[in-house]
Amino acid sequence: TQKLLSGRASRPKPFRVTNVDRSVKKGIMADALEDLMNKVGDSMSLDCVSALVLDEDGTGVDTEEFFQTLPENAVLMVLEKGQKWRPHPNSPPRDQL
Amino acid sequence: TQKLLSGRASRPKPFRVTNVDRSVKKGIMADALEDLMNKVGDSMSLDCVSALVLDEDGTGVDTEEFFQTLPENAVLMVLEKGQKWRPHPNSPPRDQL
Numbered sequence A, B: 001t002q003k004l005l006s007g008r009a010s011r012p013k014p015f016r017v018t019n020v021d022r023s024v025k026k027g028i029m030a031d032a033l034e035d036l037m038n039k040v041g042d043s044m045s046l047d048c049v050s051a052l053v054l055d056e057d058g059t060g061v062d063t064e065e066f067f068q069t070l071p072e073n074a075v076l077m078v079l080e081k082g083q084k085w086r087p088h089p090n091s092p093p094r095d096q097l
Helices: A033-043 A064-068 B033-043 B064-068
Strands: A013-018 A025-030 A049-054 A074-080 B013-018 B025-030 B049-054 B074-080
Touching: A013 A033, A025 A033, A025 B064, A033 A049, A033 A064, B013 B033, B025 B033, B033 B049, B033 B064
Parallel strands: A013 A074, B013 B074
Antiparallel strands: A013 A025, A049 A074, B013 B025, B049 B074
């Protein structure tokens, strides 16, 4: 119960993680960025996860602090070495709201 | 005895499960991912359920933890070997919802 003080204390949240060509997407629970990186590697059978970025605009999620601000079910893209985020081919302009 | 912690203790929730071409959809109660997989196989007369994914965006529901975060009446698609999720032909852009 000391976990509450450790900063990793936040409850696991659901995330949706896609690969670079968006052919696979998985629902993954994680309570910290490192936790998510590890689980993504296992779940998607990747040797070396190099980065996680937001699927919507390619924003790199590098820090635990920023990670903790993401909402439940945020969609992330996992990148391996040499891979690069690209926008959705048919994404609607987001300004249509 | 880890059951209470594992999330399998939750009450059954209703789910809506469709097949790969969305020609059949069934309401199924389940309290755990494995439970749902089994019931889907029976209910839809499938030999071998290979995966459950979210109908809305194809996110794979592979873990019990993630499964437990799904809301009541979440719509899932059941995939058999070799089948692949595709978006709704006429789905509105998500931002317009």
